[in-house]
Amino acid sequence: MGTDRAVETIQREMTTFARRARASAGRLHPELSLVSYTLLSHLEERDGRRATDLAAHYSLDKSTVSRQVAALERAGLIERRPDPEDHRVQVLHLTDAGRRILAQVTENRQAAFRERLADWPEEDLRRFAGYLERYNAWSGEAPAEGN
Amino acid sequence: MGTDRAVETIQREMTTFARRARASAGRLHPELSLVSYTLLSHLEERDGRRATDLAAHYSLDKSTVSRQVAALERAGLIERRPDPEDHRVQVLHLTDAGRRILAQVTENRQAAFRERLADWPEEDLRRFAGYLERYNAWSGEAPAEGN
DNA sequence: CTCTCCTGGTTGCACAGTACAACTCAGCGG
């Protein structure tokens, strides 16, 4: 019936999208990898998070986050400040440079999407956005996907 | 206005999805990587493609495809047959094992999506599927994303 | 107070996926 066909299509198209995103991420956005971008965005929204928080939130290994954070710090986009309350902890903050790069990359991505979605009626855009939010908001019994 | 908000949301949610897909691909589907899965699917639809075709189709380097193909062959999922017409060419075919694994993995993925989308009204599913197809079908001036 | 356990983070190692460049081999056009 129609439902199965629709689910099949969704599965197929999401797979296609994921594959392309992966393939093109490095080439299209050399400024900032997907994960770096996400981490930076997260910090922009909620400054002063710990690396562990990020790892938990994105289901990444703490070692991965540690290295990403180290790279971002080397690039001068974030700062690690010791937490006076707990000397094990490093609190992460965006630097001005980080904020600037983030804004610029966001704008680039945004522009790409705008172009791609240019001839969509607003009604469709709003519905599509809603569906995506709803899709991502799902949290089944597998908390493995994080967020 | 509403359009910009919607595009912003779409950008954000697509990014989230891509990040999660990347993170969970290996863990959730250890049987077959995303790319392997895609290549196998492609071969199921159009048997007898050449490695170069796949590379072009997915904007992957031919060396990457070469290695992926080699791995799939080692795993017994595809066969490489010399093309009698042109001895430079290797024509790729799914084996029975490949077809079986592919079917099983597809079913697993499908089930995950079905569960995730279980309480969506059919109308929404069909619209969402349509939007995704439309989104992926877009081919701007950057043919880099392939397909 | 000290000993043990817990927690945040780093580092060593391994591995997948990828690109680029150099190469081999087969076919093609002069």
Next chain:
DNA sequence: CCGCTGAGTTGTACTGTGCAACCAGGAGAG
């Protein structure tokens, strides 16, 4: 025959990732 082109392979390097071992700071039990 000779050089050019195209298919595919291989060497090398880099990124992102996880796991396991480790280190250092805190917290509670005795």
